[in-house]
Amino acid sequence: xxxxxxxxxSGVSRSTVSYALSGKRPVSEGTRRRIQAxxxxxxxxxxxxxxxxxxxxxxxxxxxxxxxxxRLTDVQLGFVASIVDAAxxxxxxxxxxxxxxxxxxxxxxxxxxxxxxxxxLMEIRxxxxxxxRLGQIGLPFVxxxxxxxxxSMSWVxxxxxxxxxxxxxxxxxxxxxxxxxxxxxAELAAAGYGPSHRAQAGFTRAAxxxxxxxxxxxxxxxxxxxxxxxxxxxxxxxxxxxxxxINEAAIPGMYRALAEAGRKVPADFSIxxxxxxxxxxxxxxxxTAADVPADELxxxxxxxxxxxxxxxxxxxxxxxVAPPISLRGTTxxxxxxxxx
Amino acid sequence: xxxxxxxxxSGVSRSTVSYALSGKRPVSEGTRRRIQAxxxxxxxxxxxxxxxxxxxxxxxxxxxxxxxxxRLTDVQLGFVASIVDAAxxxxxxxxxxxxxxxxxxxxxxxxxxxxxxxxxLMEIRxxxxxxxRLGQIGLPFVxxxxxxxxxSMSWVxxxxxxxxxxxxxxxxxxxxxxxxxxxxxAELAAAGYGPSHRAQAGFTRAAxxxxxxxxxxxxxxxxxxxxxxxxxxxxxxxxxxxxxxINEAAIPGMYRALAEAGRKVPADFSIxxxxxxxxxxxxxxxxTAADVPADELxxxxxxxxxxxxxxxxxxxxxxxVAPPISLRGTTxxxxxxxxx
DNA sequence: ATGTTCATTCGAACCGATTCGACTTCGGCG
DNA sequence: CGCCGAAGTCGAATCGGTTCGAATGAACAT
Numbered sequence: 001x002x003x004x005x006x007x008x009x010s011g012v013s014r015s016t017v018s019y020a021l022s023g024k025r026p027v028s029e030g031t032r033r034r035i036q037a038x039x040x041x042x043x044x045x046x047x048x049x050x051x052x053x054x055x056x057x058x059x060x061x062x063x064x065x066x067x068x069x070x071r072l073t074d075v076q077l078g079f080v081a082s083i084v085d086a087a088x089x090x091x092x093x094x095x096x097x098x099x100x101x102x103x104x105x106x107x108x109x110x111x112x113x114x115x116x117x118x119x120x121l122m123e124i125r126x127x128x129x130x131x132x133r134l135g136q137i138g139l140p141f142v143x144x145x146x147x148x149x150x151x152s153m154s155w156v157x158x159x160x161x162x163x164x165x166x167x168x169x170x171x172x173x174x175x176x177x178x179x180x181x182x183x184x185x186a187e188l189a190a191a192g193y194g195p196s197h198r199a200q201a202g203f204t205r206a207a208x209x210x211x212x213x214x215x216x217x218x219x220x221x222x223x224x225x226x227x228x229x230x231x232x233x234x235x236x237x238x239x240x241x242x243x244x245x246i247n248e249a250a251i252p253g254m255y256r257a258l259a260e261a262g263r264k265v266p267a268d269f270s271i272x273x274x275x276x277x278x279x280x281x282x283x284x285x286x287x288t289a290a291d292v293p294a295d296e297l298x299x300x301x302x303x304x305x306x307x308x309x310x311x312x313x314x315x316x317x318x319x320x321v322a323p324p325i326s327l328r329g330t331t332x333x334x335x336x337x338x339x340x
Numbered sequence: 341x342x343x344x345x346x347x348x349x350s351g352v353s354r355s356t357v358s359y360a361l362s363g364k365r366p367v368s369e370g371t372r373r374r375i376q377a378x379x380x381x382x383x384x385x386x387x388x389x390x391x392x393x394x395x396x397x398x399x400x401x402x403x404x405x406x407x408x409x410x411r412l413t414d415v416q417l418g419f420v421a422s423i424v425d426a427a428x429x430x431x432x433x434x435x436x437x438x439x440x441x442x443x444x445x446x447x448x449x450x451x452x453x454x455x456x457x458x459x460x461l462m463e464i465r466x467x468x469x470x471x472x473r474l475g476q477i478g479l480p481f482v483x484x485x486x487x488x489x490x491x492s493m494s495w496v497x498x499x500x501x502x503x504x505x506x507x508x509x510x511x512x513x514x515x516x517x518x519x520x521x522x523x524x525x526a527e528l529a530a531a532g533y534g535p536s537h538r539a540q541a542g543f544t545r546a547a548x549x550x551x552x553x554x555x556x557x558x559x560x561x562x563x564x565x566x567x568x569x570x571x572x573x574x575x576x577x578x579x580x581x582x583x584x585x586i587n588e589a590a591i592p593g594m595y596r597a598l599a600e601a602g603r604k605v606p607a608d609f610s611i612x613x614x615x616x617x618x619x620x621x622x623x624x625x626x627x628t629a630a631d632v633p634a635d636e637l638x639x640x641x642x643x644x645x646x647x648x649x650x651x652x653x654x655x656x657x658x659x660x661v662a663p664p665i666s667l668r669g670t671t672x673x674x675x676x677x678x679x680x
Numbered sequence: 681a682t683g684t685t686c687a688t689t690c691g692a693a694c695c696g697a698t699t700c701g702a703c704t705t706c707g708g709c710g
Numbered sequence: 711c712g713c714c715g716a717a718g719t720c721g722a723a724t725c726g727g728t729t730c731g732a733a734t735g736a737a738c739a740t
Binding site for chain 2: 695696697698699700
């Protein structure tokens with residue numbers, strides 16, 4: 001079932017079949033129909049490897065996701081879904097490469113074996129080896145997230161710094177004086193995960209501007225961690241009345257911890273976060289949060305990548321989004337303390 | 341950066357480089373080291389397309405997932421994660437192919453263009469075109485789920501029929517007399533989605549065995565649909581006291597609807613389901629459910645696929661799991677009706 | 681009749697790996 | 711001393727496409 005077989009059965013040469021399929025040179029109407037009939041009958045599709053070898057491109061992109069060990073958050077899932085969708089629309093296939101550890105076989109194999117025409121990188125760190133490696137190889141790529149030197153690459157990103165600052169201002173407006181930032185895991189932050197650092201920067205800045213007492217806590221990406229994290233925060237800081245967070249996966253656990261501590265949300269305690277809209281709306285009570293437009297970001301990332309693949313020489317482009325905070329059910333005026 | 345370049349720089353022929361890498365023929369120690377040094381220096385990896393063309397295999401598998409439009413459920417996400425993980429361990433790459441509509445370009449391209457050595461199919465219907473197509477092409481595949489003729493393919497599956505029957509028996513044991521089955525979407529069921537049909541069969545059978553009144557409702561895969569679905573059920577069947585469900589994504593909505601109707605769970609109303617463990621545990625109250633071992637199923641599916649790729653002639657194998665129901669916080673004795 | 685143009689089609693080279701048969705060396709053995 | 715086998719290496723063929731230059735033949739003008 002290769003092109004030679006098609007050529008034989010339609011009584012033409014292999015090159016004519018190729019031209020009939022690609023249209024890069026004229027083929028007479030009759031010949032084209034004869035060839036097409038044979039192709040339809042046998043269900044022929046050109047061998048992808050042979051085509052990729054000759055053309056020098058694979059019509060495939062790689063999507064580099066966090067290692068499989070950690071569950072994807074809802075926002076991340078939104079990125080993956082929209083990218084897979086956009087790729088399908090562009091007739092591209094998507095190769096999934098879990099990467100995160102120090103030395104990653106999958107990433108290296110995909111990237112330096114030229115299995116793909118371009119790469120979309122998720123979970124980028126401020127100083128990311130993979131970015132350097134892709135630059136060295138000269139493979140087009142786009143980040144969802146950015147390094148410490150963002151001018152030198154193309155990316156789309158969420159402006160966690162601004163968003164967390166906005167959360168803090170919102171909480172300060174409501175009268176809260178002691179606010180905590182619940183970050184993602186300590187390991188991620190230590191590894192130089194951008195959003196952690198930027199959220200912290202925004203938090204510190206806004207807290208200073210409003211004269212608030214701010215504490216920061218790291219927390220793994222799951223509900224159980226959220227629960228113990230908030231338990232500890234409440235124990236250590238009894239006067240705490242509000243949380244700002246970028247850790248959506250931990251939020252159900254935070255709700256639970258607050259409920260168990262007898263703090264009603266939003267009457268006694270406020271939470272504001274950054275999250276996927278569906279996720280925020282389906283929590284109970286629904287979360288006041290900046291809704292990350294993951295679908296749009298994913299689609300834009302793919303757009304940027306397609307442009308870079310078409311012409312690797314074009315200047316880098318960036319998209320930084322800071323969606324407004326949707327007021328839902330988890331923030332309210334700070335309750336005046338009984339002891340005061 | 342191809343094998344010729346490596347050969348030139350190490351002063352040997354291309355075939356010697358190839359043998360040095362594969363070890364399929366002896367290469368002297370000195371030559372091997374010289375070649376390896378050049379390879380390390382240039383960061384050479386064999387071109388995947390050229391290798392695939394010659395060897396006739398791509399070292400890649402396809403994972404066929406539901407179309408991107410619908411969010412993956414937690415169980416599905418577990419499958420994807422474990423398969424990606426298992427593939428990475430076997431040094432295989434994973435190509436993601438969203439498929440579900442009638443005529444699917446991505447699936448056809450991946451499968452008949454020989455882009456992959458094997459396929460794992462998710463969301464299989466009782467009568468599934470893709471199964472037929474894969475059989476026709478002769479590409480090894482394993483289903484997560486099975487068709488109406490399960491002997492003729494390899495698969496792993498969750499025994500929804502048994503699990504839902506168990507849920508019904510459990511609810512009957514607690515004294516419930518009117519029970520509803522909340523299925524997944526009507527479109528899926530109409531398309532012949534296996535779990536829908538099998539869950540329904542188990543539900544009807546168990547309800548008959550216990551003399552219960554059973555109603556079935558379809559419900560899209562999201563919280564909003566779960567909410568309206570349960571609202572409608574309560575309105576139409578005021579005597580309803582329990583739900584069995586395979587629709588995990590709708591469960592938060594069901595909780596909400598019950599809360600809004602003033603039915604406390606589990607005091608006034610019981611829910612038993614089939615779900616991912618993390619998901620069930622993080623609900624509030626935690627869901628009594630059969631915990632789907634998605635990680636194990638995914639790993640086993642990959643195992644079966646690797647066997648079939650190694651030897652397509654071996655007999656088909658199957659794995660049907662029916663994990664026990666973990667009693668958590670959503671089922672309790674039926675409250676004696678006040679009107680009785 | 682001859683030359684010219686145009687539309688089609690063909691044959692061969694090429695992409696970058698693997699692999700087979702053949703060739704050269706060298707040591708061991710009769 | 712000459713033969714044999716093994717080790718090590720090389721050249722060429724091959725996988726299945728794409729693409730370039732050239733060949734064919736019909737239509738048309740001179």
